Amino acid sequence: MRTDPLTATFSALADPTRRAILARLANGDANVTELAKPFDMSQPAISKHLKVLERAGLISRGRDAQTRPCHLEAARMKQATEWMERYRRFWDESFDRLEVVVEELKKKETAHVRKK
Amino acid sequence: MSERNSPPDLHMTRTFDAPRRVVFDAWSKAEHVARWFTPKPLSTPKCEIDFRTGGTFYLVMRMPDGVEFPMNATYTEVTPPERISFSATIHGGIEVKTTVTFTEHDGKTTLDVHQTYSTDGDPVRGAVQGWTATLNQLAEVLAS
Numbered sequence: 001m002r003t004d005p006l007t008a009t010f011s012a013l014a015d016p017t018r019r020a021i022l023a024r025l026a027n028g029d030a031n032v033t034e035l036a037k038p039f040d041m042s043q044p045a046i047s048k049h050l051k052v053l054e055r056a057g058l059i060s061r062g063r064d065a066q067t068r069p070c071h072l073e074a075a076r077m078k079q080a081t082e083w084m085e086r087y088r089r090f091w092d093e094s095f096d097r098l099e100v101v102v103e104e105l106k107k108k109e110t111a112h113v114r115k116k
Numbered sequence: 117m118s119e120r121n122s123p124p125d126l127h128m129t130r131t132f133d134a135p136r137r138v139v140f141d142a143w144s145k146a147e148h149v150a151r152w153f154t155p156k157p158l159s160t161p162k163c164e165i166d167f168r169t170g171g172t173f174y175l176v177m178r179m180p181d182g183v184e185f186p187m188n189a190t191y192t193e194v195t196p197p198e199r200i201s202f203s204a205t206i207h208g209g210i211e212v213k214t215t216v217t218f219t220e221h222d223g224k225t226t227l228d229v230h231q232t233y234s235t236d237g238d239p240v241r242g243a244v245q246g247w248t249a250t251l252n253q254l255a256e257v258l259a260s
Contacts, residue, residue, distance in 0.1 A: 031166075033163035036145065045142050053126050087126065087231070088126070090155040091126075091128045092128070092130075092154060092228065093156065094153060094154075094155060095118040095128070095130040095227070096251055097151065098130075098132075098139075098142055099130075100152070101133060101142045101148050101151055102134045102138055102139050102142050103134070105134070105138050105141055105142060106134045106135075106138050109138060
């Protein structure tokens, strides 16, 4: 079944190892051997993660058959971050409105106490 | 290798200049929640709250074009005035768990909202896709 690009991206980002790989690639391209080293994971395990990242469009891989260096695709990363930021902004705006309601409730309470 | 077809967890925090029982109150009654919960430009034509552990939290969000998004949640925890948790299944597949924590310090209240998404039990990809598509659509409307 086809998955829409953003769902694939979030699915890929949901795993901590994959996020760490992306963080490493933000510092520059690297191949599987270089990526496997700091994670204490086998190369096949890392390769599986890389496949998920590649499918999600978060990385691309070089043509060199031996090393196939991985490259971070910043545009897709940015798209996912922007989506999260937008969602975050919904909450932020909700909190703004909540603040207004809280202020009103606080005033009402103070007025009520004064009446007593 | 675990795979989840869902966005990462969301964590939001905000401090309000009010005691926590007041902030908690704003989450506990339908008349208050209806005023602030729904993102603009959507409206809240309906909000019903049975505020107790096991009770229901039902809210309808309406888009400017009339399309409605109902949210049917269950309170999994109501501990006044400290914590509220509710769980909602949207678009028939994905479960959104929201935990709200109220902490008071010097008369001010810090609110923590933590949301997790899961498709445990019945991982229907199509449902998740639909959900993401809807949220994207929603995001686009809201951003414009």
